[in-house]
Amino acid sequence: MDRRRKKTRNAIFTAFTALLEKKTYSALTVQDIIDEADIGRSTFYAHFETKDELLKALCKDIFDHVFPSEIMSEEKHDFSHHSSFSDRITHILYHIREKQQNIKGLFTGECGEIFMGCLKEYLFRVFDDRLTEDSPVPRSYRLDHAVSSFAETLRWWLREHSEYSPEQISSFYFASVPIPKD
Amino acid sequence: MDRRRKKTRNAIFTAFTALLEKKTYSALTVQDIIDEADIGRSTFYAHFETKDELLKALCKDIFDHVFPSEIMSEEKHDFSHHSSFSDRITHILYHIREKQQNIKGLFTGECGEIFMGCLKEYLFRVFDDRLTEDSPVPRSYRLDHAVSSFAETLRWWLREHSEYSPEQISSFYFASVPIPKD
DNA sequence: ATAGTTACAGAACAAAGTGTCAGATAACTT
DNA sequence: AAGTTATCTGACACTTTGTTCTGTAACTAT
Numbered sequence: 001m002d003r004r005r006k007k008t009r010n011a012i013f014t015a016f017t018a019l020l021e022k023k024t025y026s027a028l029t030v031q032d033i034i035d036e037a038d039i040g041r042s043t044f045y046a047h048f049e050t051k052d053e054l055l056k057a058l059c060k061d062i063f064d065h066v067f068p069s070e071i072m073s074e075e076k077h078d079f080s081h082h083s084s085f086s087d088r089i090t091h092i093l094y095h096i097r098e099k100q101q102n103i104k105g106l107f108t109g110e111c112g113e114i115f116m117g118c119l120k121e122y123l124f125r126v127f128d129d130r131l132t133e134d135s136p137v138p139r140s141y142r143l144d145h146a147v148s149s150f151a152e153t154l155r156w157w158l159r160e161h162s163e164y165s166p167e168q169i170s171s172f173y174f175a176s177v178p179i180p181k182d
Numbered sequence: 183m184d185r186r187r188k189k190t191r192n193a194i195f196t197a198f199t200a201l202l203e204k205k206t207y208s209a210l211t212v213q214d215i216i217d218e219a220d221i222g223r224s225t226f227y228a229h230f231e232t233k234d235e236l237l238k239a240l241c242k243d244i245f246d247h248v249f250p251s252e253i254m255s256e257e258k259h260d261f262s263h264h265s266s267f268s269d270r271i272t273h274i275l276y277h278i279r280e281k282q283q284n285i286k287g288l289f290t291g292e293c294g295e296i297f298m299g300c301l302k303e304y305l306f307r308v309f310d311d312r313l314t315e316d317s318p319v320p321r322s323y324r325l326d327h328a329v330s331s332f333a334e335t336l337r338w339w340l341r342e343h344s345e346y347s348p349e350q351i352s353s354f355y356f357a358s359v360p361i362p363k364d
Numbered sequence: 365a366t367a368g369t370t371a372c373a374g375a376a377c378a379a380a381g382t383g384t385c386a387g388a389t390a391a392c393t394t
Numbered sequence: 395a396a397g398t399t400a401t402c403t404g405a406c407a408c409t410t411t412g413t414t415c416t417g418t419a420a421c422t423a424t
Contacts, residue, residue: 004390004400005399005400008400029381029382030381030383031381040401040402041384042383042401042402043402045382045384046400046401049383110292110295110296113291113292113295135357136353136357137353137357137358138354140343141335141338141343144334144338145334145335145338148330148338149327149330149331152327152331152334156322156326156330161320171318172320172323175317175360176319176324176359176360184421184422186370186419186420186421187371190372212411212412213409213411222372222375223373223375223411223413224372224374224412224415225373227411228371231412365424366423366424368421368424369420370419370420370421370422372418373418374415374418375414376414377412377415378412379412380409381408381409381411382407382408382409383406383408384406385404387402387404388401388402389400389403390399391399391400392399393396393397394395394396394397394398
């Protein structure tokens, strides 16, 4: 990828994240981003069709870091030789905390819907093979519940309770959701 | 309240809900609502300052119906003589299903954030006194988890699994969340 | 019933944002 | 060194926004 392209893309991401600390997502205009990133109008549209596409691209960037391929279900075979499921969850929590500053503003406000939606897509793949087989409750419900609960746990954590450690958060989660820890 | 005011307010609500089935919330303009409701421009602004305020008002209207005062925690004393907590939950589920058509579009898309936020405010009051006292997990987390899980349960139900009865949904919920049923 | 109040329609308005397009310059690739 | 690609500046028509004005119709209270 062209250096110039990388540089501009990054400038847009940085401006976007910075602005989200001052304004809400819906109040944020493309014009604001252009001014903050100090780029030409057409340059923005050369990178992203809309504000929503920009947000989605940013989410993907973040989650590709938070969920490295060895943590995803598909590759779990290598991983599970070394560690339990709750270890995988704790790993994810550490990665989330690293990106805390970028993520915080995305949980709240109107962009939360898109951000949480993207987060859940990744989580579905993490939790998909962790459900017990026999239950009177539909599998679809249990998977949705495990995923949604974890996503909301992250939101609760970063919103106002970041004093807890990743290990503590993990224990809170497994104490509240019927998912085996290993 | 003035008849004319009620009538116009209702026309706006109706137009708004109707439009949400064709367009997403963020793509919806005040102009669209004005045209659909067939009212003057200044009339809209005489009722609501912004699109968001309109949405919030609609949410309040819906939830004041879904959560009648006798179901809310404050008034539980009268209620609990006759029925268990899971009965109260089932009552809520019936009310939700009644308003299904109005609610469905509000769960998804960009307005979901505001809608879910409003829903949770009501739910916090319903669940506040239903938590067990002694637990190693912080009370704040357990309350947030119970509320979020229930809100997401409703979303799951109406999104793609409305074939289940309120009683079934209630049983799925209590099977997955550590909250006493009575 | 009459007088006073309140809500609405219609139209006009400036201000701001949107998305696109052309031409010029600079940075990159081979 | 030549060709490609990304960016920049400026401009464009268009839509949306929120406000203000005037006249008219509907309501309320005495």
